[in-house]
Each structure stands twice: as structure tokens, then as C-alpha cells.
Amino acid sequence: MRLAQLLAALSKKGVTLHCDGEKLALDGNIGKLSANEIELLKSYKDEILSSNRGDSNIFDVESMPRETTYRAPISSHQKSMLLLESLTEQPYYNLPVAFKVSGAIDRARLQVAFATLIANNDILRTVYSNIDQQQYIQPIADFDLPCTQLGDEASLRSALHHEANYRFSLTDEWPIKAHLFELNNYCVLSINIHHIAADGVSAKIILETLSKAYGQGVDESIIEKPEAQYADFSAWQHTYLSSEHGEKARTYWQQLLNNVPSSHNFPTQFSRPGMMTVEGERWKQVVGETVSNRIKALAQEQGVSSFSMMQSLFACFLSRMSGSQDVIFGSVYANRGSDSVKQTVGMFANTIPFRFEFSHGDGLYDAIAQCRKLVENAKQYQYVPFEQIVELADVERQANHLPLIQIMLVAQDNALEQFELESCQVELLNNDQNVSKFDFSIHLYTKGSQFEFIWEYSTDLFSNAFIRKIAGYFEHFIDAIVTRPQDAFSAINLASNTASNSLMQDVFPDFNALPTLILNQALDKPDDIALTQGLKSLSYAQLAEETTRVASALIENKYAPSGRVGVYMDKSIDMVIAMLAIMRAGYVYVPLDPSYPTARIEQICCNAQLQCIVTGDLLFPTSKVSQNTDVISIEALRSENVVHEFPELIDSDIAYVLYTSGSTGTPKGVAVSHGSIFYSIQANKAIFEFSSFDTIPTVGSQAFGVSLLEILVPLLSGGTVEVITRDDVSLIPTFVAKTQNVTVLHAVPSLMGLWVDEVQRLGGACYPALRLLLVGGEPVSEALLKKIHAWRPDVEVRVLYGMTESSVVSSSYNPKHAASQSYCIGQPHPNVNYYVMNEYDALQPSGLSGELWVSGLSLATEYVDNAVQTNKHFVFEDSLGQRVYKTGDRVKRNLDGYFEFLGRLDNQISLRGVRIELGDIESCVNELRLVSRSVVHPQQINEDETVLVLYYTLRDDHDEARALIDIKAHLSEQLPAAMRPTLFCYLESLPLNANGKIDRKSLPIPCLESEYVAPNTTTEEALQRLWGELFEDPMISVEGNFFELGGHSLLASRLIAKANELFQIELQISAFFAAPTIRLCAEKVDLELDKNRLHLLKTNAVEHCDGEELIF
Structure with missing residues (x-):
């Protein structure tokens, strides 16, 4: 008996052996060994020990004599x-x-x-x-x-x-x-x-x-049989895996894959579905001859194969596309180390993971060095089956993607094209199944002097157009990196600048300060109404007169030129007069919202170093400021009755300072010039087609930039501003009543939703004058857009995007133009340029996310008295040749040319090795009609663990307990486990800041006690026992997730087999992946049992009906 046969016989009897120094040790069913087998082991001792030391070929697969069957x-x-x-x-x-x-x-x-x-x-x-x-x-x-x-x-x-x-x-x-x-x-x-x-x-x-x-x-x-059959390889594999060589190989894979990401961050076009399918397509890319030759030349120079060079290039590309320094993909190894199986038919091929861990500044040479070592080890340790490698990696299992490897790079030959039949001409036909078992794979062929890539991709994640884009980026990237292999690949542009995410529009000529233009309306339409508030109204002639009087009075007080003047008033006609007067007099307008806490008012006044503060009916709240700053009522300024010439305003003069929230808790003052606000307001006027027939209400706080849109655009157009106070806006019925005659309405999504709800509650009044709804400030849900469309399909809706630093609104989006799964912010307005940049300041092409940089004529000047923040966010970028503002917003440009807002860069978290965009989870929750609003926030529950918490409010007609069940079920269907919140916190209302946005800092810390939910039915009790046997825990909650408890696909297969045997049903494992809790699984089991009972009932009925018609 040969050694391989002996080892196979031992394995069959359940006996394993290992080397202990220079001794052989046996484990298992030693009593089943015959005396002859023991003597044979002794005779082979030296050979086995030599093999263990690596002195002979352990990969020899020997053929065993067998019968035909x-x-x-x-x-x-x-x-x-x-x-x-x-x-x-x-x-x-x-x-x-x-x-x-x-x-x-x-x-x-x-x-x-x-x-x-x-x-x-x-x-x-x-x-x-x-x-x-x-x-x-x-x-x-x-x-x-x-x-x-x-x-x-x-x-x-x-x-x-x-x-x-x-x-x-x-x-x-x-x-x-x-x-x-x-x-x-x-x-x-x-x-x-x-x-x-x-x-x-x-x-x-x-x-x-x-x-x-x-x-x-x-x-x-004449046809020779292979030296060994596949069954011989199978027997050898069992022996190898139980040997010390197998153990050494497993140790290597475990160390290589320690803390490996469970899934990639490569950009996809579509959100990953809750359940993975393998629907796919293929597309062929022929790489240009010049690029192909450069790859081969560099491979020869570096002493590696062309495929190893391609693996190195692919790793760099994955890192550049995903923004991840830790990337992994799979390649296929033949797994035929023994000559005896070289001509054997069978499933030998093994998927081998290639994990590259890059550092900042790495180039292609660094990737090649890593690849050399990975290839060397892959050849030595390729015989550990991929299933075991996955187990060693200990990655989280998900129903919507494969474990460990979702991307493949595979070298192929042209063997199929070489098939011949004597005396016949044979041509290979395309007979694809339209299947992609991975997210995407590239099959690499060499055709003559060129490389050919066959892209096999999941149609759940990519369209053909998107894959073509990516393929173009890949070839462009390869061409750039092989030319400069020493350079950092993270800084390589994936497309030329002409194809970048930038849209520079025509410049509006002939700057003139907005206050001057607005006051000049009195010459053309003196009697037209400029402002209304309740029963009071002001014509353009009256507005010009009042503004001129107040502006002259300010100049009379001899405040320093370009000095900052605060306005402490609630929204009112006087507030608008004060704002225009301050700007026209050459001073800088600084709004102070009376609803702010006194401490914040003091912070703003201190930072702004105000020359004076103009007040209305309200008493200025803090003597700490008024002791050092003039506080003057607007009535006092009116009474001075003086006339002065006004200074000539130039585009670089500062028009106003608005204070935004700072990350340190101290408000930041954003200084905006007359030129910036002029170009912004002119662009918005043109985009939204404002005219003298329009009326728009003041909805936003005067301390925020959007108030300038609501006031300056209609006044520049000769239209009317309907002044509505903060109190009136907060009372929805009053707000609805006061907006009956407006043609344009702007509000944040939450307020717009309440407004539409109230309108519908009152019988769906049609508001005949209304032509345009502007909504923005935070992501706009599909549900809100559908609600508006259902009410008034003829009213145009525009989703707005912008920030104080870009002079309020810099882009907008018409939801009718293109469908989008995310918060689409449209295209930049005239005078604005958008760029999407990665973390290394390289341009991102369409489809890839990055930080939005804004340039153009509407940028703010600086943060007041804050050089550090100014220099951090407002920079001159040499590669673009422009001054830009780094927004901190993560966006991408889709294939339709529209920009999509993906969240704040600081609102993206990494949890258990997975990068998570909290906005994705919130969008999923908000799809449910029962949810009114939601926010997902990470909470650290102990020193080592952070979990996701879902805070949500419900519509009035939904039960809290039932809603929680529905929410969890929906998330389970739509999101992978890593993205599902751990804790759920129902609130009567979400905390909001002064601008109506969710205040994350004020979210309560939820109760962290985990709740055990007992079974309610006999099916749940039986399943709980089965789960308890598998997990060795009899008290598993019926709402505990199988995969979160440590389950995986193999364990799930065992569970379903036991369940099918217990209940005498045929439940498919795919159904279990969609119902991974005892409670949900019990529902599936009961459904199968009901089907069986109905079938039995029908069968019995047919047997006893004696031919009579039976009606169920």
C-alpha cells in the first residue's frame, strides 16, 4: 500500500496523525487500525517526517485502485x-x-x-x-x-x-x-x-x-486516461487539511485576513438590495495597444508576470475608486500542484483573496512589492479551500452580498476558441447566462498585442452605462500610473479636467449693489407694493423714502466706514428697511435673531465688534453689550430727518455678516461681499424666473442666509415680500392662512410637509396663485415630493442646495427631470462651479463620491476674525486655478449630470469595519408611511462599542409597539445587518435647532437594557429549541437576528435541514435569509404548514367526494 493510500485509509477511519518533533502521534479512532496498518505507518515514518520538514512534495495526489462504480x-x-x-x-x-x-x-x-x-x-x-x-x-x-x-x-x-x-x-x-x-x-x-x-x-x-x-x-x-481521478484529489485534500502543512496554511490566511473589511467600498450606481441575486450582464473592453504595451514593458522591467502587474494595477484602482487603503479582491488559482491531476477533470480551482493594505502616498511600486509577496504565499497556501478561508477571516455574513470577496480579477486563456473537430470549421458562439455571481468581475484575456477585459457585473448594482464609465476610468488610470509608477496613485485624476464635475456658466455683467438696484425700483414702479405685513403695506416709493432716511441717519452718527451694524428685531417691515439702509449707507448688516439665547447674542456682538445695534419694539436683552455699543431704535433714526450722499459701493465691499454654528460651539461669522450676493441673487432670479407678479413670504429666520433669498430676490424683481413673523410661522394654521396669496413659497422639508398637511386638512385649497415651491436646507424625502405632486401636480417644485459661504443658494433641482434615489441637488447655478474631490485633492469623475468644492463669483470673503478657519475652508487651488470653498459635504455627480448630496463627511461613520452613511439608513426608514421623521445617530454604549440608534416620530394614527415591529422588519428587508440600528428610541418630537433642522446634540441617550422576547406560539418554541442547540443558548430572544448572533450560511443550512425534518416541510434556505429571526422564521414555517394542511384537506376531500363536485 502506497503512502497516499494509507493516509486516505486512516482518514476514512477517523484517524489523524501529526508530527511531534521526530515522533509520529495518532489521534481519533486509533482502535480501528489493523496491525498491518500500524506496521505500514512505522515503515513510512521517515518519509512522513521528511515530508513534514518540507523535504518531499506533499502535493502528490496518488491514484487508488477502484472498481468502475x-x-x-x-x-x-x-x-x-x-x-x-x-x-x-x-x-x-x-x-x-x-x-x-x-x-x-x-x-x-x-x-x-x-x-x-x-x-x-x-x-x-x-x-x-x-x-x-x-x-x-x-x-x-x-x-x-x-x-x-x-x-x-x-x-x-x-x-x-x-x-x-x-x-x-x-x-x-x-x-x-x-x-x-x-x-x-x-x-x-x-x-x-x-x-x-x-x-x-x-x-x-x-x-x-x-x-x-x-x-x-x-x-x-488511444485516448489516455488521467493518472488520477477527482476522488483521489478529494481523499488527498482531506489528508492535507488535517496535516501540519494544512494547519500552517490556515494560520497564514487567518493572519492575512485579520480585521479584514466585510465588504468593499467601491462605488455602485444602485443601492444594494436586501437579498442578493446573481442577475448580471457582460461587456467587453479592448485596452488600447499603447497602454497594453506599457503594462507589459513595466511588468518585464519589474520581473513580474503581466497578470501580477494587472493585479497590482487593479488593487491601486480599487483603492483610488473606493477611497479605502484596505482593499481585497479574489483571483482564481488552478489548485493542481500534483502532476497526476494536471489532466484530470474536476472542480479544482480555488478562489484566493488578495488583500492590499496601502499607506498614504503609496504608488504602483509599493503595490507591486506587496503583490510579489502575496503571489508567493498564494502559490504555497492555495490548497486551503475558499470556504475555510472565509471561516478563518471571521467576517460578518450578510444576505445581500457574498462573504469576504465581492470583486474578482481572473486571468483567462483562449482555450474555448481553439476547439477543433476533424474536417469541420468550428466557431465559438456567445451563450452567456446573464449571470454575475460577484458584484463585478474582470476576466482578463490577451488577444495579440492587446489586453481584453470582459466586465461581468451585477445588474442589481450597475447599469451598462455606469460600467462603461468605470472601464474608461480604469484605462485612463492605468495609462497615468504606469507612466508615473512612483507617484501616489491616490492623487491621480481618473478623468481629464474637461470631464470633471464642474459646470461654469456665463457671468452676469455690470455689477451694481443690490440696495441701489432695489431702491431704483421706485423710479419705474413707485406705487407697486414692495412689502406687506398683515394690513400694512409699503410701496416701492415708500420703501425708498424710508430706507434713505434711515441710511442718512446712520451716516449722520459718523460710524466708521464699513463698520458692522446689528439689527435686533423680529421679522417685520422695519427689519427689511433697516437691512437695506445699513447696506446702502456702506455699513455691514449683522442680523440678531431675538429668539436666540442672550449668551449667543453676546457672542455674536463680541465677535462682530458692532458699531451700533438698531432695534424695533423689542428691548435689547443684554447690558453687557449695550454698555460698549450704541443701541438705537429705528424710530429714533427716522426722526433725525437728515439727508446724506451715499458712498459708491464696489463689489469687494462687505454687505453682511451671518453667523453659523461652529464645530467648537462658538458661532462663526461669514462675511459676504456686495459682489457675491449680487451674482447669487441675479442667478436665482433668472433660474426661478421671478417677476413683478410674484409674492413670496418670509419664512426662514433672519439670521440665516435663506432670508436674503426671500427678501432680495422678489424686491430685485419688482415683486412683493409678504412679511410673516416667527410666531406666525410656528403656528401652522396661521402660517397657512397668511400664505393664501403667495406665488412662491420656500420652507425646509419638515415645515413644507406640515404646511401641505394642513392645506389638505382644510379641504385641499388649491391656492390658485401658487406656481413654485422651493424646498431645501436638508434632504428632501420622496414621500414629501409625492405628497406635493398628489395635491398640486401643476405646481413646480425645486429642491435647493447651498450654504452661507456660497451666498445662500448655489444649485437647484427639478425632481421631474430625473429620478434619483438620494437627495439630488441638481446642477450649479450661473456664476458657480462645482468640483468633486477625493481626500487627496484629486478630481472625482461621474459616479464617484467626494467632497464638494465650490468656486465662482458668489463665494464669501472670510470668517470674521478667524484666520484659521478661513485658511482651512477658503483656499486657492493651483490645480484648478481658482479660489474654492471646501464645503465638507459628500456628493457625487450621477450619469444624468446631476449632483447628489450623500451627507456630511463628518456624518459618515465606520462601524465594525464597514463605512456607513447615516443618511442612507434614514432614507430607508422614511420610506415607511407610518414614520413622520427619523434620524440615525451613533452612540458609544461602553468603552469598546458604538452602536447605531434610530430616533423616530410617528404619524398620529400608528401604534408605537406595532410600528417598531414594522420598522425593524422593513430595515431587515432593505439593509445589511451592519447598517441596521441596534437601539430604537421613539420620541414625541425630534429636537430642532433655530433653523428647524434636527439638533443631534440634543438627542437623548436611550435605555441600553436588552430585552428578551419570549416565544408566543408552539412554532416559535420549537424553533427556539433548535436555535438553542446550535448556539448553545436556550434563552435566545425570538427577535434576535441569526447572523448578529454569529450565524452564517453553513449554520443556516444545518438549521433549515433540522427545521424541515422537525416540521416535515420543505422550507428553502433563501426564505430564511429574508426572515433571520425566530419570529419571522416561525411565520414562514406556519405558512408552509398551512400549505401542507390545505393539500391534505384537498386530497382527502377528493378521495371521499365520490365524483361529486367539491367547492372550497
Whole structure:
């Protein structure tokens, strides 16, 4: 008995051996060893010890003598394939191929060739048992090669599609089929093999065997059998994995994959669905000859293979595209270390993970150095099956993506194109299944002097147009990086500047200060109404007169030129007069919202160093400020009755300072020039087509930039401003009543939703004058847009985006123009330029996210008395040749040319190795009609753990307990476990700041006690017992998530098998992935039981109805 045979016999008896220094140690069922086997072990002792020291080839697979029919343990590859097959009812694991054959084909010889192939390769006449994990090799028999006449190519396409998508029954059917189709002047040979019996190398062996056997005719003896069969490899694999070499290999993979990310951050076009499918398509990219030659030349220079060079390039590209320094993808290794299996058909190929860990500033040379080591180790340790590598990585399992590897780079040859049949012309046909088992794979071919990439991609995540974009970026990136391999690849642009995310529009000429332009309206339309508030109104002539009087009085008080003047008033006509007067007099307008706490008012006044403060009816609240600053009522200024000439305002003069929240808690003053606000207001006037017929109310706080949009745009257009106080806005019925005559209404989404709700509650008044709704300030939900459309489909809606630093509104979006899954902010307005940049200040092309940089004529000047923040956010970027504002907003430009807001850069978190955008979760929650508002916030519950907390409010007609169940179920269906909140906190209302946005700092810390939920039904009790056996915990909550508890697909397979046996049902494992809690699973089980009972009822009824009609 040879050593390999002896070791296989030991393995079959459950005996393992390992080397202890210079001794052999045995474990397991030692009592089953015969005396002869013990003596043989002693005789092989030196050889085994030598093998353990690496002195001989441990990868030799030796053939064992067998009968024609036998059984053998399945390999790990086969075990995995059987599991994957059980997860789906679709034939995703087929390897179909079709050839057009011209000439006189001999069907009898072809049938003999197939018979020879199957006789020589046991794996092709093997069936499998899920019960005992064995493969059963069946006796040699004739092979059926049906032949069908077809009339046209349409019939051929249909027939080939049917053949490619045939579902093999692996428990009772050989894993190979062939069919010959005859047309008028040619034939098509279709071959389909299940992946459990073959890999890429096997396909080449099969075609070579068929070609040779067909050429030899009926003389089968000329075709040599492989030295070893696949069952021999399976036996060797069991021995290898239990050896010290196998243990050493497992240790390597465990160390390499320690703390590996569970999924990639490569940008996708569509959100990942709750349940993974394998629907896919393919697209071919031919790399230019110049770029191909550069790759080959650099590979030769560096002493690596072209494929290793491509792996290095691919790793750099993944890092550049995803913004991650830790990237991983898979490549396929043949796994045929022994010469005896070089010509053996079977599933040998193994997916090997390639993990690159980059540092800031790394270039291609760094990637090549890493790749050399990875390739060297992959060759040595490739024999650990991928399923075991995944287990060693200990990554979180998700129902919506594969574990560990979701991206592949695979080297392919042209073996299929080289298939020949004697005296015939053979042409390979395209017979794809439209399947992608990974998020995307690149299959690399070498065609002449050029590389060819076949992109295989999931249509759940990508469109063909998006893949084409990415492919273009890849080629552009390769061309750039092979030219400068020493440079940091993170700073390489993925597209030329002309294709970047920037849209510079025409410049409005002839600057003139807005106060001057507005006051000049009195010359053209003196009697037209400029301002109204309740029963009071002011014409343009009256506005000009009042503004001139107050501005002259300010100049009379001899405040320093360009000095800052505060306005402490509630929204009113006088407040508008004061603002215009301050600007026209050459001073800087600084609004002070009376609703602010006194402490914040003091902070603003101190930082602004105000010359004076203009007040109205309200008493200024703090003597701390008034002791050092003049406080003057607007009535006092009116009474001075003086006239002064006004200074000539230039575009660089500061018009106003608005204070925004600072990250340190101290407000930041944003200084905006007359030129910036002029170009911004002119752009908004043009975009929204404001005219003298428009009326718009003042809704936003005067301390925020949007108030300038509500006041200055209509006044510049000759329209009317409807002044509404803060108190009136906060009382929704009053707010609705006071906006009955407006043509344009602006509000943040939450307020707009309340306004529409109240309008509908009052009977859906149509507001005939209303033509435009402006909504922005935070993400706008699809539900709000649908609500508006249902009420008034004719009213135009514009989603606004901007910030104080870009003079309020810098872009807008019409939701009717294009569908979007996220907060679309449209395209930049005239005079504004948008760029999307990565963290290394490199341009991001369409489809990739990054920080939004804004340039153009509307930028603010500075942060008042804050050089550090000014220099951080307002910079001159040499690569763009412009001064830009770094917004801190994460955006991308979609394929339609629109920009999408993805969240704040500081609102993106990394949790358990997964980067999470909190806005994605919030959007998912807000899809539910029962949810009014929601916010997701990370909370640190102890020193080592941070969890996601969902805070939410409900609509009035929903029960809190039932709503929580519905929310959890929805999130379970839509989001991977890593993105699902751990804690849920129902609130009557979410805390808001002064501008109506959610105040995250004021969110309460939720109760952290985990609640055990007991089973309510006998089914839940039975499932709880099964789960308890698997997890060794009898008190598992019926709402505990299987995967969050540590479950994975293999464990799920065991659980479903036990459940099916217990309940006598046939629950599919795919159904369990959609219901991974005891409670949800119990519902699935009960549904199956009900089906069985109904079937039994019908059967019994038919047996007893004696032919009479039975009505259910």
C-alpha cells in the first residue's frame, strides 16, 4: 500500500496523525487500525517526517485502485457547491458553451467521443448525496446526444438559452449534457457542465479530449486516461487539511485576513438590495495597444508576470475608486500542484483573496512589492479551500452580498476558441447566462498585442452605462500610473479636467449693489407694493423714502466706514428697511435673531465688534453689550430727518455678516461681499424666473442666509415680500392662512410637509396663485415630493442646495427631470462651479463620491476674525486655478449630470469595519408611511462599542409597539445587518435647532437594557429549541437576528435541514435569509404548514367526494 493510500485509509477511519518533533502521534479512532496498518505507518515514518520538514512534495495526489462504480467523500469544493446550489432554484452554476460547426459532422463519432470522455473521467458520471456528504460514481453507460432540426436562428437562440439554463438534479443526474442542433447549412453543438464537476482548466481538457476522440473515431484505446481521478484529489485534500502543512496554511490566511473589511467600498450606481441575486450582464473592453504595451514593458522591467502587474494595477484602482487603503479582491488559482491531476477533470480551482493594505502616498511600486509577496504565499497556501478561508477571516455574513470577496480579477486563456473537430470549421458562439455571481468581475484575456477585459457585473448594482464609465476610468488610470509608477496613485485624476464635475456658466455683467438696484425700483414702479405685513403695506416709493432716511441717519452718527451694524428685531417691515439702509449707507448688516439665547447674542456682538445695534419694539436683552455699543431704535433714526450722499459701493465691499454654528460651539461669522450676493441673487432670479407678479413670504429666520433669498430676490424683481413673523410661522394654521396669496413659497422639508398637511386638512385649497415651491436646507424625502405632486401636480417644485459661504443658494433641482434615489441637488447655478474631490485633492469623475468644492463669483470673503478657519475652508487651488470653498459635504455627480448630496463627511461613520452613511439608513426608514421623521445617530454604549440608534416620530394614527415591529422588519428587508440600528428610541418630537433642522446634540441617550422576547406560539418554541442547540443558548430572544448572533450560511443550512425534518416541510434556505429571526422564521414555517394542511384537506376531500363536485 502506497503512502497516499494509507493516509486516505486512516482518514476514512477517523484517524489523524501529526508530527511531534521526530515522533509520529495518532489521534481519533486509533482502535480501528489493523496491525498491518500500524506496521505500514512505522515503515513510512521517515518519509512522513521528511515530508513534514518540507523535504518531499506533499502535493502528490496518488491514484487508488477502484472498481468502475464506487463512492468517495466529497471535496470541500463540492460541499460548497452543493450548498450554493441549495440556496437558489436557478441554474447559476452551469458552464454552458456552444460552437457553430460547418462541414459534414459525424454524429456517431461525436457520440463516441463523448462516451470516451465520460468513461475516462469518473467525475462526469457522479451523483451526490446531501445526507452522507458522499459522491457516488456510477457505472459507464452510453451517452445520449440528442439532435434537433431547427428552422431559423431565432429558434436556435431560444434553444441555446434553454440549454444554458438547464437545472441539473445533482442527486440523480450526471453533471454533463450535450445537444446537437441542425440548421440549413450548419450545426450547433451545445455543451453544458455543472460547475461541481469542472473548472476552467477542466473545460480545456474536455474539449481537447473530445477533439482527439472525435479524430480517432471508435478507437477509444488511444485516448489516455488521467493518472488520477477527482476522488483521489478529494481523499488527498482531506489528508492535507488535517496535516501540519494544512494547519500552517490556515494560520497564514487567518493572519492575512485579520480585521479584514466585510465588504468593499467601491462605488455602485444602485443601492444594494436586501437579498442578493446573481442577475448580471457582460461587456467587453479592448485596452488600447499603447497602454497594453506599457503594462507589459513595466511588468518585464519589474520581473513580474503581466497578470501580477494587472493585479497590482487593479488593487491601486480599487483603492483610488473606493477611497479605502484596505482593499481585497479574489483571483482564481488552478489548485493542481500534483502532476497526476494536471489532466484530470474536476472542480479544482480555488478562489484566493488578495488583500492590499496601502499607506498614504503609496504608488504602483509599493503595490507591486506587496503583490510579489502575496503571489508567493498564494502559490504555497492555495490548497486551503475558499470556504475555510472565509471561516478563518471571521467576517460578518450578510444576505445581500457574498462573504469576504465581492470583486474578482481572473486571468483567462483562449482555450474555448481553439476547439477543433476533424474536417469541420468550428466557431465559438456567445451563450452567456446573464449571470454575475460577484458584484463585478474582470476576466482578463490577451488577444495579440492587446489586453481584453470582459466586465461581468451585477445588474442589481450597475447599469451598462455606469460600467462603461468605470472601464474608461480604469484605462485612463492605468495609462497615468504606469507612466508615473512612483507617484501616489491616490492623487491621480481618473478623468481629464474637461470631464470633471464642474459646470461654469456665463457671468452676469455690470455689477451694481443690490440696495441701489432695489431702491431704483421706485423710479419705474413707485406705487407697486414692495412689502406687506398683515394690513400694512409699503410701496416701492415708500420703501425708498424710508430706507434713505434711515441710511442718512446712520451716516449722520459718523460710524466708521464699513463698520458692522446689528439689527435686533423680529421679522417685520422695519427689519427689511433697516437691512437695506445699513447696506446702502456702506455699513455691514449683522442680523440678531431675538429668539436666540442672550449668551449667543453676546457672542455674536463680541465677535462682530458692532458699531451700533438698531432695534424695533423689542428691548435689547443684554447690558453687557449695550454698555460698549450704541443701541438705537429705528424710530429714533427716522426722526433725525437728515439727508446724506451715499458712498459708491464696489463689489469687494462687505454687505453682511451671518453667523453659523461652529464645530467648537462658538458661532462663526461669514462675511459676504456686495459682489457675491449680487451674482447669487441675479442667478436665482433668472433660474426661478421671478417677476413683478410674484409674492413670496418670509419664512426662514433672519439670521440665516435663506432670508436674503426671500427678501432680495422678489424686491430685485419688482415683486412683493409678504412679511410673516416667527410666531406666525410656528403656528401652522396661521402660517397657512397668511400664505393664501403667495406665488412662491420656500420652507425646509419638515415645515413644507406640515404646511401641505394642513392645506389638505382644510379641504385641499388649491391656492390658485401658487406656481413654485422651493424646498431645501436638508434632504428632501420622496414621500414629501409625492405628497406635493398628489395635491398640486401643476405646481413646480425645486429642491435647493447651498450654504452661507456660497451666498445662500448655489444649485437647484427639478425632481421631474430625473429620478434619483438620494437627495439630488441638481446642477450649479450661473456664476458657480462645482468640483468633486477625493481626500487627496484629486478630481472625482461621474459616479464617484467626494467632497464638494465650490468656486465662482458668489463665494464669501472670510470668517470674521478667524484666520484659521478661513485658511482651512477658503483656499486657492493651483490645480484648478481658482479660489474654492471646501464645503465638507459628500456628493457625487450621477450619469444624468446631476449632483447628489450623500451627507456630511463628518456624518459618515465606520462601524465594525464597514463605512456607513447615516443618511442612507434614514432614507430607508422614511420610506415607511407610518414614520413622520427619523434620524440615525451613533452612540458609544461602553468603552469598546458604538452602536447605531434610530430616533423616530410617528404619524398620529400608528401604534408605537406595532410600528417598531414594522420598522425593524422593513430595515431587515432593505439593509445589511451592519447598517441596521441596534437601539430604537421613539420620541414625541425630534429636537430642532433655530433653523428647524434636527439638533443631534440634543438627542437623548436611550435605555441600553436588552430585552428578551419570549416565544408566543408552539412554532416559535420549537424553533427556539433548535436555535438553542446550535448556539448553545436556550434563552435566545425570538427577535434576535441569526447572523448578529454569529450565524452564517453553513449554520443556516444545518438549521433549515433540522427545521424541515422537525416540521416535515420543505422550507428553502433563501426564505430564511429574508426572515433571520425566530419570529419571522416561525411565520414562514406556519405558512408552509398551512400549505401542507390545505393539500391534505384537498386530497382527502377528493378521495371521499365520490365524483361529486367539491367547492372550497
